[in-house]
Amino acid sequence: MNGRLVARRVGIVALCVLSLVACVGLAWWQWQRFESASGTWQNLGYVLQWPLFGLFPAFMFWRLRKLRAQHSRAQHSAQHHAAPQPPEPPPKxxxxxxxxxxxxxxxxxxxxxxxxxxxxxxxxxxxxx
Missing domain, CATH: 1.10.1270 (Trp Operon Repressor; Chain A)
Structure with missing residues (x-):
């Protein structure tokens, strides 16, 4: 791997970790609001939502890597298994x-x-x- 790709991946991982830390902090803040005298059930809902929002960038990074790997495997197998045939003209x-x-x-x-x-x-x- 070249240095640019490594730097990009490190940046994406750092962004995912920063997102998770920020969202867990927001969940903690909503938990404190829920426990206060003016807390509502909506605050508890946010307590459950914020960690999911924090995990979403990591999930997207994982999903994009998985899709890219599937795409490259499909291209690789298509190149080695069959020679391309010219498309048939559509029927009139x-x-x-x-x-x-x-x-x-x-x-x-x-x-x-x-x-x-x-x-x-x-x-x-x-x-x-």
Whole structure:
């Protein structure tokens, strides 16, 4: 590992530890507020939440490392197992059957919309087979 990567990881770990320490301190403060005469159940809820907030950066660091390792393993296995094949061209969509002209529709916009719907239906029927 190079020095820059080590420094980055040390910085991330230091940030995670600092976050945990700060959030545990806030949890302690909320516990003192809960025990005081003006304390409420909301303060107790914060006592339970603050440590989770403090652990979240460490969890994210662990999760990102795990995902990066999975991604690199997948790339490594894909490179060694199979040669890349050219992708097949997508099939051409079927043409909608020619429909006779409708004499009862005077609106060309409505006729174009109906033709479009018929084409979509024909495509759907082809994919269902």
């Amino acid at each position: 969509p079927p043409r909608a059957p020619e429909r006779p002209a409708r004499q009862d529709e005077d609106d060309p916009e409505l006729a174009a919309y109906n033709d479009y719907l018929a084409e979509l239906n024909a495509r759907h029927q082809e994919t269902q087979r």
